[in-house]
Amino acid sequence: MVPSTVNQLSQPCIYGEFASSNGGERKSRFMNWLSKLFKSGSNRGDVGGSTHHPQLLGEENMIWPAPATSLDDRYRAQKEKEELDRAIELSQAEEFRRPNGYRRRADNDEQLARALQDGLHSPPYPAYPPVPYYAREFRICGGCKRNIGYGVYLGCMGTFFHPECFCCHACGYPITEYEFSLSGRDPYHKSCYKELKHPKCEVCHQFIPTNAAGLIEYRCHPFWSQKYCPSHEYDNTARCCSCERLESWNARYYSLGDGRRLCLECMESAVMDTGDCQPLYHAIRDYYEGMNMKLDQQIPMLLVERQALNEAIVGEKNGVHHMPETRGLCLSEEQTVTSIYRRPRIGGYRLVGMRTLPQKLTRKCEVTAILVLYGLPRLLTGAILAHELMHGWLRLKGFRNLNPVVEEGICQVLSYMWLESEVTTRFGSMPSTSAASSSSSSSKKGGKSDVENKLGEFFMHQIANDASPAYGGGFRAANAAVNKYGLRSTLDHIHYTGNFPF
Structure with a gap:
């Protein structure tokens, strides 16, 4: 068993033999004095009330303090030396008065006295270092995996x-x-x-503070996992109108001039005017035709500002349901709509130089035009077009007075299916409409960047997790029916019954 502490204090031990003749010979005066001197020297260590002990650090490191000396000790030692010299002189004088037989014993007494005197003034601790303490077992360092040996650990x-x-x-x-x-x-x-x-806010880049209960409280986007302080929901921090991410303090968003802000990633593929959107529009019409859902009528498509879209919603009379932030509209009434025919330029973090053109829309069929909000990424613009084209297809095919849950639900299914085809055909293994838009360089090459594919996944996530009864609940019911019975059978059932097959 290895002791936890070691306290050892060695005291010098003095041993001596006195030769005597005839067994009972009395001590000389010199030896009587020497006996008293030895007794006084042995009691000298208790003067002052302090005892010095070796200090042990851990089990290996020993520090041996040197004995302290004082002026009293030096004075006493000098006085004892003088008394010893005087006693030796008296002893020598007495020796000459004694017979020869006693001189040898006096020589021995003198040598013994000097040896004892040297022993009395020797230090209480040995002059050589103490033998180090060796542990019985090796200690292996958890870091370098080597033996620790002796020292601090x-x-x-x-x-x-x-x-x-x-x-x-x-x-x-x-x-x-x-x-x-x-x-x-x-x-x-x-x-x-x-x-x-400790989580950091991805907006202000500071450590997220604790709440009144001492807990770290933060908000987190369900798709992007963007963590931010709860205060940024109320301090007018800008949010991207496309991907919903909050504006970081070290990455400014672009202002679209109508209260909307667009992040840099969404800006890379944003569709800015009606001319830029035409190739994408025709590609989605081709997508419908590929599913045997061809639109026989040429429905005009216009890219518009937020204000123009809101005014068109007010002029629409058929009572269709719209999301809180309307991004697209399938018109069935004749209206005059201001569209964007020349894309704006980027000036700093603003869009400037936009050109608009009022257009009078006349009704030639059940659908007057399709309106889409400008400035959105290509995949989001395409998803809106796919949704609104489905509204147009339903009206042109005679689907009348559908429940909003049924109509919006099946339109969301077509939007989701188009997005899925775009995201899963990144490398062109299946027919894709990605080459149809000229708004981004990646689309011109027939492929999409990782950023654009991630945006597509987010827009699909938005559709699938929408909380509204018409758009969210309708999509989930319609999608379940399409997965079980197929798109064509589901549409036929809706046409005859006005509801989803279950």
């Missing part, structure tokens, strides 16, 4: 470490602070652990 988590081997798992530097953080079996500086584990 640390004990933590049931393992021993060299001080320089007990390092932070994040920065790799030794942990010298009294407190540290622990994650599993990995130690960290408290500052490194906070930097690594």
